[in-house]
Amino acid sequence: MDKTQNSKPWSIREIIPENHPRKESLLIREKIVEAMEKGVVVPQGLIAHGRGECFDYLIGEKTQFFAEKAIEAAAAMLLLAKYPVISVNGNMAALVADDIVKLAELTNSKIEVNLFYRNEYREKAIAEILYRANAKNVLGVGEDASLTIPELFSQRRKVSPNGIYKADVVLLGLEDGDRTEALVKMGKKVIAIDINPLSRTSMTATVTIVDNIIRAMPRLIQKVMEFKSKPNEELMKILSNYDNKSVLRESIVFIANRLTQLSFSL
């Protein structure tokens, strides 16, 4: 192995040159690789992260106006919810654990671990990350995930009776399309943070925040704090004015225009 490389199996964290054009993105990538080494993220989660990197590049690695609109609607929806739940998977825990706990506190949301590749070791590892970020209670671990809901892919999916099963609003990030569809079919409102505007999750969710979850979460927290003092009528108005289809359309057109611009500069 190169002597220039770290002693850790695949980490390149310490050899990324200061002047590397994509330093930030590479450091986040290392976070995900390290999370896989700890068993928090599965290999397929790394592939999903790669898809995300691609779309982040396409939207210019910035929170754009279409995401800002969706973040406002999401903040209003969370504040109006009767029983909001934040669904957490390995990638989310690896990237935004502190923000998940902060958002849950501000919105009285439950936090539930919800994995595509469920096993108790991972559930506990993810719950531990959340508890270390000061979560009061983490649902969906072990016996707590006792109820099943139907789903195309794994045939059954386990959820907590006190969490997702009971929720009226579910916030999820970096999620599989089948899972999102299953929740919507159960009549739940879904807020998705998904940087791919073409994914089935994006297309199916009630509110889709097309942004990198690392940028979107702090902005969502900010907006919730700002909206907390607003009367319900005003929040309902924000929601009724929100059109997810048109927001998705704007994001896709934005990428298309950006690519056309890039092609000119070649």
Add this chain to the structure above:
Amino acid sequence: MDKTQNSKPWSIREIIPENHPRKESLLIREKIVEAMEKGVVVPQGLIAHGRGECFDYLIGEKTQFFAEKAIEAAAAMLLLAKYPVISVNGNMAALVADDIVKLAELTNSKIEVNLFYRNEYREKAIAEILYRANAKNVLGVGEDASLTIPELFSQRRKVSPNGIYKADVVLLGLEDGDRTEALVKMGKKVIAIDINPLSRTSMTATVTIVDNIIRAMPRLIQKVMEFKSKPNEELMKILSNYDNKSVLRESIVFIANRLTQLSFSL
């Protein structure tokens, strides 16, 4: 763990439903995950694969006209080369080992293992895959990679004196931008198979095939067989008529137009 899941740690190969909208892509993804379990692909290779999936989706998961043009130029370039070398990394070995060996035979190319994360275990594992695919000789393993060339990222990069170091034409796939730049700076002609037309590899290479390597390699082999009987003058004409910048531009505009279309159908 779900009983519906395989006994292998993270494989979902056997539970992918027949009617899943992205079955093919999921099966290729499993190949890459399995290659990581065998130590052939590194975690960062999975992230790179994810980025590739995104771009494949954007180009419509088909070999498009801009790739066909580049494949013709690449075939001509390989047949005109004095000392062509195919540079192989973990992802390439996992996905197209048989095609690499076939193409090397048809074009009298050397095959060299060239890794970003170099270690002897991986070098040997990749060489073994190539030997099992009937490669006669695989360069760049262990002591054979004795020469170094300068490069931004890892400071030094080891290559074989009888392979990449000596090559006039290097074919590479799924490669890091710094590596590609280093080769071009050494005066080598580089044929890149890279599904991301915006990557530094794509921008830097002499001929860029913007396509999924799984589809591009068999087509390249086909074109080499077709061109083998052509006189050199004709091959040189194909090359001199080829404009990589305009091919890249076409691919980017193609994606932009496709996205605009998709946004209408929302």
